[in-house]
Structure formats: structure tokens, C-alpha cells
Amino acid sequence: MRLLVGQDADDAGKLAAGVVLGAVRSNPALVLGLATGSSPLPLYAALAASGADFSGISGFALDEYLDLPDGHPQSYAEVIRTEVTEPLGLDPARVHVPDPHGRDHAAHAAAYDAAIAAAGGVDVQILGVGSNGHIGFNEPGSAFGSRTRVVPLAERTRRDNARFFASPEEVPTQCLTQGIATILEARHLLLVAHGGHKAEAVHRALRGPVTEDFPASVIQRHPQVTVVLDGAAASLLA
Template identity: 60%
Template sequence: MNRSAAPLVRELQPGEIGPAAAGLVLDALAARRDPVIGVATGSSPSPLYAALSASGADFSRAAWFALDEYVGLPAGHPQSYAEVLRREIIEPLGLDPQAVHLPDPHREDLQKACDEYERSIAAAGGIDLQILGIGRNGHLAFNEPGGALDSRTRVEILTEDTRRANQRFFDSLDSVPTRCLTQGLGTILDAGQLLLIARGQDKAEALRAALRGPVSPECPASVLQLHGRLTVLADPAAASLL
């Protein structure tokens, strides 16, 4: 893979990120008759979803695909990403739940579930705009350091750092799942356009490594440098090392 054009990086005040990101999503929705949007969970994209909800736009023509899902949580668990998407996206945006897709973590054959998810994305025509956050260890979706840069949707083992970062959503570290299903880095790079949202000082080093360091498995998010249509929206704290 060859390095592509430099990303568009916009440093915005915290209150500006949601509306700016929503504008990009609304543009993507308007550009196709049946748009496909990839959605991320976590704290970084929350202002985006709030801004979309306040926009009053019609989202009924779109299909939505999640980046990842935990393995090992029972159906309906409040911290499963299926439930997070229900609370933050499906209900606020008035979406048809059947239009929002996640990889199935309850299948006996998890890799088969991953392969079917890849086929579902392809059958929808591919993702037009993929929303992303970044982990403080540089993970993208749940692609942890050390994995292949051309990976496809698969089972991933979560690092202790990632589990500790997500512990705030659970009763204890022991309650945080150790495995997940995640879109691969190659899957993410297939999207027509990427939107990365980074907020907070704890993301500054990861964002610097992703955008200014070498493209390396040690920083999975560095593959973003290989995509020709990347927009980064970061608050001053997250952008402080750029």
C-alpha cells in the first residue's frame, strides 16, 4: 500500500465538533440514494449523534454498520454495543432497527459470523462514510497493536489497556469482556470516506502516532495515512502534539 494524500485535520473547540461532524455525515447521506454509514461507539462520537438528532434530518434511506461488538455479554446487556447503538443512535434518530447492523457475537462459529458481516457490507454497496474514534493505544475499532494492516472482520483479543479504558462502563475490570468482533483495518480502509473524531488529552499521543508516525502494526490507526479521503476533527487537547 502507498501513502495517500495528507488528511484534512481540523482543530475545533469541544462544542464545535458535533455540528461539524454532523455536517459531514449529512453531506454523505445526501450524496447517494441509499447511503451506507459506518458508526462507532464510545465517548468521542457522542456529540456527533446528539447533533444529528437535533438536525431533524430524515435518516430512513440509510443503512448503518457498526465497527465492533463485544463477545461474551448476554443479549440485552446495557454495555453491549447493540444496546449502546439503540440508546445513542437508533432511538434518537428514529431509525428502523433492521437498518442497523452489527456482527453477531452469539454465534457458535464466530469467524463465520465475521465472514457474513463482510458479505453484508459488500451487499449494501460498501460503506460510504465510516465514523471512527481512536484508542489511547492507537487501536482503530478494536484492532489492537500488532495485527495485520490488511485484516478483515474477525475475532480480536482485547488488551489490558483497552479493557482498563473501558472499565468505567462496567462494575469491575473482571466484568469487561476479553474478546470482541471487529471490522478489520482493511475493511475500514475500503470505506469511501473516513471521519475520525478525537477528544481529550489522553488521545493526543495516539493521534500524533497515527497521523505523523510511521505506518506500522504497532499503531493500528496509522493505516489512516493510506486513505485518500480522511477528515480528522480534534479538540485542542487531542491535537496538542500535532
């Protein structure tokens, strides 16, 4: 596991972008795993500012809310479009997000995993970490062998994400998420976090026991992990 610490969130974003840019230079047809939330935003901003050519890469989002209408600004399809696809100049046909609108979620989830495999697997998977240890939306108690599926969102996760919505009641209660086993199949995990409110979660993910009660701890078992933090998020690692 490699640890990089920036002075602040923007500096950490530039360090994380350097990891992705190096991978793109080595493989212009890179398959990139896309995370949402606030943690990866400085990374995406730094990638957009780099001026690099991302037109050949493909992207697979980690998750998507259920029960939001098509085009809702907080749906992850919209977030990925506005924060990643358009700023980086990605080909929209190559950017995939779980579809929450079909009737057979289990069949779609299996097809999503199959699409990742058919693309050759994810080369670099961007990850954040939830305050309760979730990666993707794999909440505490998720099996390390889990695949893409529908999961109920923990109340803590819904409270944390309420800042993106007009009211806490608007936060969806379920989502489609890549499973932990799906995530671990990526060749390189790139976990990003910033802010003192993430320090405890980062410490538990990197230094705590590996347990399904804190899903992010499973990254300790992956053979290639880069963790990029700002000083506040890294404050409990000394």
C-alpha cells in the same frame, strides 16, 4: 487528509456532524459505519439535533463484545440502539451489529463482511482511536490485511473501557471486530477524538510512522480522510 478543529468536544461534534449531513444530502441512502465509545457521542448528539431525515440510511457497527448477555447495556448492540438508531430515527432493520452469540464466529465474520459488500460498501466510516492506537478493536499488531474476526482485547483497552462497567472484572476479554482491510474499504474515513488524553494517539495516527504496531496510523494511506478534533486532542499537532 482534511483536519477540522473545534473549540471543545461539542463544537467538534457539530463539525463532524456537518461532514455526515453533507454526505446524507448527496446520498439519502448512505451506508454509514458506526463507532461506539465516548468519542463519537457528540457527533451523534449533533446529528439527532439536526432534525435531518436519516430514515433511508443503513448502518454497520465496527465491533461487538463477546461474552455479554443479550440486552446488556454495555453491549454495542444496545449502545447503537440507544445512542444512534432511536435518536436518529433509523430503521432498525437497516442497522447491523456483529452477532457474538453464534457458535461459528468465523462464518459470521465472513458473512458480516459480505453483508457490507452487498450493501454497496460503507460510504462514511466513523472511527475513534484508542490510546494504544486501535481502530475498531484492531489492537497493536493487527495485520493491515485483516478482515472481520474475533480478537482478544489488550489489557490497556480493557482498563480504558472499565469506566463503562461496574468493575474491571466485568469488561469482556474478546470481541468481534471489523478488520483493518474491511475498514479501509470505506470510501470516506471520519476520525473523531476529543480530550487531552487522546492527543498522543492522534499525533501518532496522523504524523507517526505507518506501522501495524499502531494500527490507526494506517489511515494515512487512505485516499479520503477527515479528522475532527477538539483543541485538546489536537494539541500535539502544531
